[in-house]
Amino acid sequence: MADDFIKKSFDHLLQVLSSERFLNKRGLGNEVPFFIFPFPPESANQVCAMGNQLIKKLKSRGVEVLKINLYELSIELLKKRGIWEKIIKIEKEMSKKKFIEILQGPLDIETHLIPAIAEKMEKRDFDMMFITGVGEVFPYIRSHTVLNNLQSTADEKPTVMFFPGEFLRSPERGASLELFGRLHDDNYYRAFNIAEYKV
Numbered sequence: 001m002a003d004d005f006i007k008k009s010f011d012h013l014l015q016v017l018s019s020e021r022f023l024n025k026r027g028l029g030n031e032v033p034f035f036i037f038p039f040p041p042e043s044a045n046q047v048c049a050m051g052n053q054l055i056k057k058l059k060s061r062g063v064e065v066l067k068i069n070l071y072e073l074s075i076e077l078l079k080k081r082g083i084w085e086k087i088i089k090i091e092k093e094m095s096k097k098k099f100i101e102i103l104q105g106p107l108d109i110e111t112h113l114i115p116a117i118a119e120k121m122e123k124r125d126f127d128m129m130f131i132t133g134v135g136e137v138f139p140y141i142r143s144h145t146v147l148n149n150l151q152s153t154a155d156e157k158p159t160v161m162f163f164p165g166e167f168l169r170s171p172e173r174g175a176s177l178e179l180f181g182r183l184h185d186d187n188y189y190r191a192f193n194i195a196e197y198k199v
Contacts, residue, residue, distance in 0.1 A: 006043065006046045006047070006050050009039070014057055016197050017158075017160070018058055018063055025158060032151050034191040036163050038164075041135065055067060064124075064126045064127050065127070066126035067130045069132045071133035071136035074103075074137055076116070078106060110149055113146070114150060121153070128160065131146065131159060131162065143161060147161065147190070161191070
């Protein structure tokens with residue numbers, strides 16, 4: 001079942017992501033080119049491997065991907081500020097709530113995370129961006145907050161967020177991100193479900 005999902009997803013994503021329609025942001029109706037790839041959380045390892053394989057395959061077709069892993073970026077930011085070792089030590093000694101509060105300063109999305117992503121974007125030529133590591137950084141970094149703050153920075157090239165959970169749309173609630181299929185991350189109206197994207 002998981003292998004079937006991975007195979008179908010890989011084939012679909014490769015077809016979509018290498019298409020001129022996708023790369024030229026056609027059919028979005030002036031919306032930001034943000035896409036969600038929802039996947040079952042239990043398939044996280046296979047999806048990670050699939051994403052890396054996708055990047056290689058796209059590169060062979062002349063399509064460059066900038067991959068931003070939010071977990072790796074968080075560690076990079078904490079190391080840059082010289083507090084990574086300290087964070088590791090204090091994690092064992094305090095409550096989850098207090099620990100999250102401590103991380104929210106150095107990993108503030110608006111003042112630290114988005115500028116770090118923007119810096120990586122400036123240093124490379126790329127055709128699209130992948131955002132991964134969403135499950136690993138919850139709850140101190142929330143996916144909808146990343147997307148909201150990225151809107152002004154990453155609106156020129158398509159961005160695909162790999163999301164361990166469900167991306168739901170309903171007339172009553174609009175669009176919502178359900179992390180791990182259980183936690184209501186928040187409403188996010190402006191992204192498209194890439195699993196439903198037609199070339």
